[in-house]
Amino acid sequence: MNKSYCPSLTAYERRKTRVVNIGGLPMGGDYPIRVQSMTTVETMDTMGSVEQCIRMIEAGCEYIRITAPSIKEAENLKNIKEELSKRGYNVPLIADIHFTPNAAEVAARIVEKVRVNPGNYADKKKFQVIEYDDASYQAELDRIRERFVPLVLICKEHGTAMRIGTNHGSLSDRILSRYGDTPLGMVESALEFLRICEDEGYYDIVISMKASNTQVMVQAYRLLVQKLEEEGMQPYPLHLGVTEAGEAEDGRIKSAVGIGTLLEDGLGDTVRVSLTEAPEAEAPVAKALIDRYEHRAEKATPMKPVCNVPINPFQYHRRETAEVGNLGETNVPRVVADLSRLTELQYADLKCVGHLYSMLLDKFNMNDQGADFIYTGDTPISFMLPNGLKEIVNYDAWLTAEERKDRHPLLHAEQYLKSVDRHDTLNFIQLSISDLTNELLERLKQDATAVLMLQTSNAHAMPELRKCFFRLMNNGVQTPCIIKRAYGQLTPDEIQLYASTDVGGLLIDGLGDGVMLGTELLPEQEKGEWLETIGQYNSLSFGILQAARTRMSKTEYISCPSCGRTLFDLQETTAMIRKRTDHLKGVKIGIMGCIVNGPGEMADADYGYVGVGKDKIALYRGQTVIKKAVPADRAVDELIELIREDDKWIEPVRLED
Numbered sequence: 001m002n003k004s005y006c007p008s009l010t011a012y013e014r015r016k017t018r019v020v021n022i023g024g025l026p027m028g029g030d031y032p033i034r035v036q037s038m039t040t041v042e043t044m045d046t047m048g049s050v051e052q053c054i055r056m057i058e059a060g061c062e063y064i065r066i067t068a069p070s071i072k073e074a075e076n077l078k079n080i081k082e083e084l085s086k087r088g089y090n091v092p093l094i095a096d097i098h099f100t101p102n103a104a105e106v107a108a109r110i111v112e113k114v115r116v117n118p119g120n121y122a123d124k125k126k127f128q129v130i131e132y133d134d135a136s137y138q139a140e141l142d143r144i145r146e147r148f149v150p151l152v153l154i155c156k157e158h159g160t161a162m163r164i165g166t167n168h169g170s171l172s173d174r175i176l177s178r179y180g181d182t183p184l185g186m187v188e189s190a191l192e193f194l195r196i197c198e199d200e201g202y203y204d205i206v207i208s209m210k211a212s213n214t215q216v217m218v219q220a221y222r223l224l225v226q227k228l229e230e231e232g233m234q235p236y237p238l239h240l241g242v243t244e245a246g247e248a249e250d251g252r253i254k255s256a257v258g259i260g261t262l263l264e265d266g267l268g269d270t271v272r273v274s275l276t277e278a279p280e281a282e283a284p285v286a287k288a289l290i291d292r293y294e295h296r297a298e299k300a301t302p303m304k305p306v307c308n309v310p311i312n313p314f315q316y317h318r319r320e321t322a323e324v325g326n327l328g329e330t331n332v333p334r335v336v337a338d339l340s341r342l343t344e345l346q347y348a349d350l351k352c353v354g355h356l357y358s359m360l361l362d363k364f365n366m367n368d369q370g371a372d373f374i375y376t377g378d379t380p381i382s383f384m385l386p387n388g389l390k391e392i393v394n395y396d397a398w399l400t401a402e403e404r405k406d407r408h409p410l411l412h413a414e415q416y417l418k419s420v421d422r423h424d425t426l427n428f429i430q431l432s433i434s435d436l437t438n439e440l441l442e443r444l445k446q447d448a449t450a451v452l453m454l455q456t457s458n459a460h461a462m463p464e465l466r467k468c469f470f471r472l473m474n475n476g477v478q479t480p481c482i483i484k485r486a487y488g489q490l491t492p493d494e495i496q497l498y499a500s501t502d503v504g505g506l507l508i509d510g511l512g513d514g515v516m517l518g519t520e521l522l523p524e525q526e527k528g529e530w531l532e533t534i535g536q537y538n539s540l541s542f543g544i545l546q547a548a549r550t551r552m553s554k555t556e557y558i559s560c561p562s563c564g565r566t567l568f569d570l571q572e573t574t575a576m577i578r579k580r581t582d583h584l585k586g587v588k589i590g591i592m593g594c595i596v597n598g599p600g601e602m603a604d605a606d607y608g609y610v611g612v613g614k615d616k617i618a619l620y621r622g623q624t625v626i627k628k629a630v631p632a633d634r635a636v637d638e639l640i641e642l643i644r645e646d647d648k649w650i651e652p653v654r655l656e657d
């Protein structure tokens with residue numbers, strides 16, 4: 001299997017791409033990875049659009065995309081452009097096109113770049129399964145060519161760039177019938193359009209492969225790079241993004257898991273983070289993700305290249321491991337909360353890791369984000385832990401502890417190799433890549449009680465940890481592994497994005513049976529602050545597992561970022577829906593601003609809440625519309641009714657504390 005989807009799996013090296021000039025601000029090649037975003041104001045509101053563009057530019061946006069649903073909006077891009085220029089802003093503009101080739105042809109003469117969605121440029125979505133034989137498939141391609149070539153020629157003539165932007169949720173019936181909604185289908189969807197461009201000698205192209213499912217998104221980008229090479233096509237620059245990532249913490253974590261995973265491998269020339277928030281909130285997140293790679297190559301500790309890649313980077317498959325306690329094999333990845341910086345822990349302190357003590361009832365309740373293990377370092381906890389929660393302590397502390405059966409030791413590699421006194425069923429071994437000697441690997445193969453805690457101090461962290469996994473796999477070691485990362489003097493926002501990238505990038509490839517975000521590098525703080533930090537780390541750990549689709553602990557919201565087509569206040573509506581449904585663990589709810597793209601883009605949501613007109617909402621079960629025009633003030637109740645009909649509704653419970 002050819003796995004060359006990136007320049008290197010061990011050294012940081014950016015993929016060499018073709019330079020595409022976009023209104024004097026080139027992308028690709030050695031140019032910096034660019035930040036971009038999209039306006040949400042109606043395109044016909046010229047002044048509103050201009051004001052929003054300026055706020056976005058000031059927040060760090062280098063390109064701005066504006067929707068052009070019809071010819072009149074496409075024409076108004078000229079007014080927006082002129083007004084921006086009058087005010088001294090010459091940011092390249094991108095017209096966003098769905099379904100309307102005529103609007104694209106107008107826009108391509110005005111703005112610097114046009115984005116087309118190959119799933120709907122010349123197709124109307126019918127959600128029909130049509131059988132295509134080779135002749136009817138070819139006839140469809142000929143029809144597309146005829147519809148698409150005029151735009152290509154206009155772009156060529158005017159020096160306008162183009163993004164061929166595939167979305168997982170809006171693949172054409174033609175592609176779906178032949179490839180299904182797979183990464184390969186996404187790639188083929190773009191290639192069909194690319195071949196037409198290349199036939200016309202047009203190469204000013206950027207490509208994206210967006211999905212709200214981070215595994216699908218990562219696999220599709222990787223496969224695209226491989227297919228471009230295979231077909232001898234140009235190394236087009238990549239526009240990275242996770243669609244409908246949502247808002248706040250969830251949206252940031254999900255974006256970092258998807259985008260960060262690709263950036264780690266040197267893929268990506270521009271980034272758009274899609275949050276259900278004001279567009280000016282997106283640029284700083286994109287920038288923080290990108291900035292991490294500015295000096296990565298110089299800061300990284302060199303590693304030898306990987307000779308044998310034991311995973312398939314284009315398909316999710318969890319690494320095969322033995323079951324040790326409740327870790328590995330088919331167990332969900334576990335969360336270890338690091339409480340080692342706290343002394344004299346009380347019952348109530350466990351609240352920050354999801355275990356709530358009720359004084360009244362004298363018992364513990366666990367919420368959906370209850371940690372599975374707590375690590376207490378050298379000071380074992382002095383009380384009995386609630387059911388299910390287990391403790392990890394440092395080996396020396398474990399040796400001298402009175403009660404050893406209910407807690408588990410953490411050993412360093414050297415201690416592990418020398419030790420004779422260990423726990424009967426579960427021992428944790430903390431190690432780095434240099435500890436993975438042949439002697440240790442052989443020992444691990446014989447040990448049914450070992451779980452590794454893999455860590456690294458390499459600035460190129462994810463690839464080094466990945467290499468540890470490869471070494472284990474290539475040597476037939478099936479010991480479960482917890483991914484451990486610790487961060488020092490960073491802001492909480494940076495830690496959120498970096499941990500999501502480092503841990504998520506491994507989980508996406510099926511590597512990792514747990515996560516621990518260590519606190520040892522953080523500066524000293526008061527107990528209350530520690531509890532807050534540990535609570536954030538706990539929620540972040542669960543968030544990463546969910547974003548990588550490896551453990552569901554909360555409701556998943558697939559909400560669009562909104563744009564000029566949006567028919568209701570996305571942020572307000574998402575908050576309202578979230579308030580009523582955020583206890584429905586594992587249920588996926590799509591919240592989409594418009595009917596044109598919404599149903600397609602919420603691809604794998606269980607339910608959909610989609611704007612269809614002023615104060616009118618359509619409700620979906622999967623991809624099927626169930627209620628076509630519910631008044632907005634009744635829509636959330638009716639959505640809940642729909643969930644109830646499917647027996648997926650549970651009443652919210654407030655846990656005692």
Ligand code: SF4
Nearest residue numbers: 560563566593594598
């Ligand atoms: S789904 Fe949302 S972001 Fe996409 S076109 Fe509709 S309103 Fe705009």
